[in-house]
Amino acid sequence: MxxxxxxxxxxxxxxxxxxxxxxxxxxxxxxxxxxxxxxxxxxxxxxxxxxxxxxxxxxxxxxxxxxxxxxxxxxxxxxxxxxxxxxxxxxxxxxxxxxxxxxxxxxxxxxxxxxxxxxxxxxxxxxxxxxxxxxxxxxxxxxxxxxxxxxxxxxxxxxxxxxxxxxxxxxxxxxxxxxxxxxxAGLGLWPLDVTTTPGGAPITGMPSLTEVVILPKLFRRLVDHFNLVEQSLSSFPAYLAGQEDNVEVLSTRTKQLSLLPLVQIINGTAVRMTAQPEDTVYTEG
The missing domain is CATH 2.40.50.90 (OB fold (Dihydrolipoamide Acetyltransferase, E2P))
Incomplete structure (x- = not known):
């Protein structure tokens, strides 16, 4: 190339x-x-x-x-x-x-x-x-x-x-x-990263986003949801479904039209992604 x-x-x-x-x-x-x-x-x-x-x-x-x-x-x-x-x-x-x-x-x-x-x-x-x-x-x-x-x-x-x-x-x-x-090796931000941890990132509203180390792509989607929709995770899945984040998970060769299939809400108070950042490729829109 x-x-x-x-x-x-x-x-x-x-x-x-x-x-x-x-x-x-x-x-x-x-x-x-x-x-x-x-x-x-x-x-x-x-x-x-x-x-x-x-x-x-x-x-x-x-x-x-x-x-x-x-x-x-x-x-x-x-x-x-x-x-x-x-x-x-x-x-x-x-x-x-x-x-x-x-x-x-x-x-x-x-x-x-x-x-x-x-x-x-x-x-x-x-x-x-x-x-x-x-x-x-x-x-x-x-x-x-x-x-x-x-x-x-x-x-x-x-x-x-x-x-x-x-x-x-x-x-x-x-x-x-x-x-x-x-x-x-536990370098840099990785020891604090909670993007894909089993318990996810605890998110209770906008202020909590400044306290957790998560994938910036997910952070931006959460900020936009809280600004444009509401300060809770209850309708975050619906918000994600409406965003065109065309993404492929390389390990499973699955393509999705949004981040929704890759995001889990845990007990209404935490968010996690199911794929590691380096295992995803986005289509520039």
Missing amino acids: SMLLVLGEFRIIGTEPDGDTIQFAPTDPLAFEKLVDAPVEVKNGRARVRLEGVDALETHYDRTGPRIRQPAEFGDKAAQELLTFLGFGDVRRVGQKVVSADPPQTPGWVLTQGGDPFKRCVALIGTGTPPGADGTQIPVDVPLLQTTVNHHLLKTGLVYPGFYDKLPRDLRGELAAVTRQARE
Whole structure:
């Protein structure tokens, strides 16, 4: 599988980078125009980049209501690890907004197949010597993947995997493998993860979501349900049934139109998923 290589700079002053998104200024402002089928928006010389294969704990989710975040420890650690990997030091924030950093921008590159429905560039991210010429299609294999921050964050256990169907199978397999290794070694967030534990995540309303470590995809669905429907789990299954989360469970080769078949409500006060995050692949809608 080949991806478009784009060179440029990561810029964070005045932005709110988290563990899986950051802003990138391509050296060639027209570089992303080659991605006709999955466009990437470049505004004021910058594109928003979402890390391919990675889903970090939410630090400022506000799509359907007031801002809310998941437990701060690992959301903040993932964000800091991303910036450190990219060469940023002495990063200072007011709230989530970066007000200073040394240096204020760092050189790097992205490998992408295109944008998501929000026109963010979905990419593998690297620094140092680029693997080819700017604006060219580059074959991406596992050794190249292993040099990226995507691989690094999953290997350290600071983020969850978030796989979509455009990610090639061999690359997905490598990211799944390091995810399992991190979980088995008890690294990062995994000792506190309750996404698939038998008792599930205790959820009694919006405030409880800030206290449990769960898959961000499930967190977002719960937040949206509480904002748009009600502050209880009683109608959460019906809400999930109405969401188009086209998902495949790889181990059973079953495809579902929503998360509903993968989610259990326990005694009306807890939620769990029946498949591990690395065992699921979503269709980008």
